[in-house]
Amino acid sequence: MKNILITLLICIVSPIVALAEIDERKTDIYFANGILTDEGNATANTIMLKNAVKDEFYNGSLIKMQKRIGKVTEAYNSTHGEVADLYESMQQKLSDPDDFNIQEYLPEFLQDAHTRDLTIQVNACSFQVMTCTKACNLLNSTPPNNYLNFSKKKMPQLF
Amino acid sequence: MKLLHLFLALFTATFFLACSSDKEQLQVETNLTTNSEDMVALQASGALAYSWRQLSGTPVVLINANSATASFIAPSVSTEETLVFELEAVTVQFQNKNITLKKQVQVTVHPKVVSADSTDMNSTSGEVELEEEQSNETNTTTNETNTTAETNTTQPTVSLKSLKLTLEKNSLNVDTNTALRVVATYSDNSTKDVTNEVEWIYADKLAIDIKNNVLKTFHKDTNIFIQASLQNITSNAVALEIYKEINGHRLPPEPNPAINNATLLGVDSNDNGVRDDVERWIYEEYKEKHPVHIDIAMQAGRAYKQVLETPERALEIRENVNGALFCASYYQFDAEEFGDKKLINERIDAPVKSKYFNTKERNDVYWQYDTLLSGGSYDLPWDMKKYCDFNTSTYK
Numbered sequence: 069m070k071n072i073l074i075t076l077l078i079c080i081v082s083p084i085v086a087l088a089e090i091d092e093r094k095t096d097i098y099f100a101n102g103i104l105t106d107e108g109n110a111t112a113n114t115i116m117l118k119n120a121v122k123d124e125f126y127n128g129s130l131i132k133m134q135k136r137i138g139k140v141t142e143a144y145n146s147t148h149g150e151v152a153d154l155y156e157s158m159q160q161k162l163s164d165p166d167d168f169n170i171q172e173y174l175p176e177f178l179q180d181a182h183t184r185d186l187t188i189q190v191n192a193c194s195f196q197v198m199t200c201t202k203a204c205n206l207l208n209s210t211p212p213n214n215y216l217n218f219s220k221k222k223m224p225q226l227f
Numbered sequence: 228m229k230l231l232h233l234f235l236a237l238f239t240a241t242f243f244l245a246c247s248s249d250k251e252q253l254q255v256e257t258n259l260t261t262n263s264e265d266m267v268a269l270q271a272s273g274a275l276a277y278s279w280r281q282l283s284g285t286p287v288v289l290i291n292a293n294s295a296t297a298s299f300i301a302p303s304v305s306t307e308e309t310l311v312f313e314l315e316a317v318t319v320q321f322q323n324k325n326i327t328l329k330k331q332v333q334v335t336v337h338p339k340v341v342s343a344d345s346t347d348m349n350s351t352s353g354e355v356e357l358e359e360e361q362s363n364e365t366n367t368t369t370n371e372t373n374t375t376a377e378t379n380t381t382q383p384t385v386s387l388k389s390l391k392l393t394l395e396k397n398s399l400n401v402d403t404n405t406a407l408r409v410v411a412t413y414s415d416n417s418t419k420d421v422t423n424e425v426e427w428i429y430a431d432k433l434a435i436d437i438k439n440n441v442l443k444t445f446h447k448d449t450n451i452f453i454q455a456s457l458q459n460i461t462s463n464a465v466a467l468e469i470y471k472e473i474n475g476h477r478l479p480p481e482p483n484p485a486i487n488n489a490t491l492l493g494v495d496s497n498d499n500g501v502r503d504d505v506e507r508w509i510y511e512e513y514k515e516k517h518p519v520h521i522d523i524a525m526q527a528g529r530a531y532k533q534v535l536e537t538p539e540r541a542l543e544i545r546e547n548v549n550g551a552l553f554c555a556s557y558y559q560f561d562a563e564e565f566g567d568k569k570l571i572n573e574r575i576d577a578p579v580k581s582k583y584f585n586t587k588e589r590n591d592v593y594w595q596y597d598t599l600l601s602g603g604s605y606d607l608p609w610d611m612k613k614y615c616d617f618n619t620s621t622y623k
Contacts, residue, residue: 106593107545108552108580109577111607112552115552115556115607118607119560130564139607141604142605142606143603144600144601144603144604144605145602146597146598146600146601
């Protein structure tokens with residue numbers, strides 16, 4: 069009986085705690101790194117994204133940005149090395165031979181290499197998306213080196 | 228089954244024999260005795276690489292610290308003193324893997340016994356023997372010491388007895404000067420400054436130059452012996468330590484690469500948490516830039532040491548490991564908004580990282596750390612300045 073009561077209490081309290089941590093007026097930014105990126109570089113690229121948003125939308129003011137952005141989060145997926153990343157990507161494509169066209173695939177393989185890891189993170193992120201009123205922006209980078217490519221025009225409504 | 232046991236026993240015996248025989252390869256005399264101001268040789272053999280350092284006792288200048296034989300001049304002591312040195316050596320181990328061994332060597336220094344006839348001009352090297360009065364060298368000495376000796380054949384001839392070399396400073400920064408002096412003592416106990424007449428003996432011509440009684444150090448930090456020679460008499464050896472100082476910070480000596488790369492953590496002789504080769508690189512690389520570059524690079528170095536020590540604690544140490552990046556980010560992107568100056572315009576942690584994880588073994592440890600972080604989500608801190616682990620008030 070005592071256990072049931074504790075379980076019920078947790079179920080009731082958890083959403084309250086979760087709601088308390090979420091500021092509905094703010095947007096959270098998530099950054100997922102591309103292939104062949106270590107954690108240090110992934111963090112550096114997240115910082116670059118944060119600064120790009122700060123400069124683009126908040127006139128370079130971190131204070132202004134903090135009023136609208138809840139958090140900037142790095143969703144890190146480790147590289148498995150060049151060959152392994154490529155192999156993983158090829159495996160994913162080859163699993164659907166009807167749809168596989170090497171000429172179409174080659175320009176895209178780098179971007180897709182981490183789809184599997186990314187899926188895990190998207191799922192992890194989706195919990196927070198559900199609790200956000202705006203969006204959980206999962207910005208995948210463009211390899212190599214996580215070159216960031218986004219603009220005010222592409223997502224003006226988010227920030 | 229018996230055969231299997233026999234095989235296992237043989238394998239184990241072979242393994243231990245291989246390991247023990249490797250350890251036995253390193254030979255070093257661990258207890259030495261010497262007298263004040265004598266030259267001492269620390270000798271080892273049987274290894275691939277050597278590195279000597281002093282652990283305790285009056286500090287001495289170690290010459291050739293990265294070789295099988297390191298030398299120093301014993302300090303002048305009034306009571307018996309023990310100096311302790313540590314030898315780190317790399318030997319070949321079982322299955323071609325290198326192993327690092329450490330051994331301590333104790334050197335007991337006795338006070339110098341001063342006899343009635345001896346003078347303090349004696350060579351400290353132990354290699355230079357004092358010349359007795361040499362009647363057959365009359366011609367070479369008379370012009371220097373006693374002009375009357377040339378004409379008075381009944382008087383005993385005066386010959387050069389010993390040379391005493393002294394340096395104004397025994398420890399010098401690179402690209403600096405110091406005065407040196409050589410005093411000759413003759414058989415009649417007269418003395419004379421012969422600095423301008425001697426020939427100089429030193430091994431490393433790229434380290435120093437001596438002209439007009441002045442010793443100039445070049446841009447190379449190393450330790451060397453200097454001696455002077457005149458009329459087949461060689462002076463005492465003087466140890467000169469040439470160090471490199473950048474922004475008031477004295478760099479550790481260049482480590483022996485074989486020793487430095489034989490272990491994950493490498494050599495950190497000044498125990499400041501940053502491997503010596505990386506510390507030297509940092510100061511050289513950023514010496515022309517704002518000092519905050521060096522502070523941040525050193526912070527990164529200290530953090531990467533944590534990765535090498537405990538990669539399995541990746542989640543706990545990640546924030547600290549990225550601290551240098553956060554700190555640099557503040558001085559690159561946020562500083563001006565908060566009343567500080569923008570001091571940085573480049574990544575600092577990344578080049579330090581490539582220097583720190585410079586071997587396959589170190590790189591493997593980094594990826595062990597990195598892989599443990601995969602799949603995680605990490606919030607960027609808003610206040611990045613608080614991650615600077617040095618005194619930021621100096622950069623206001």
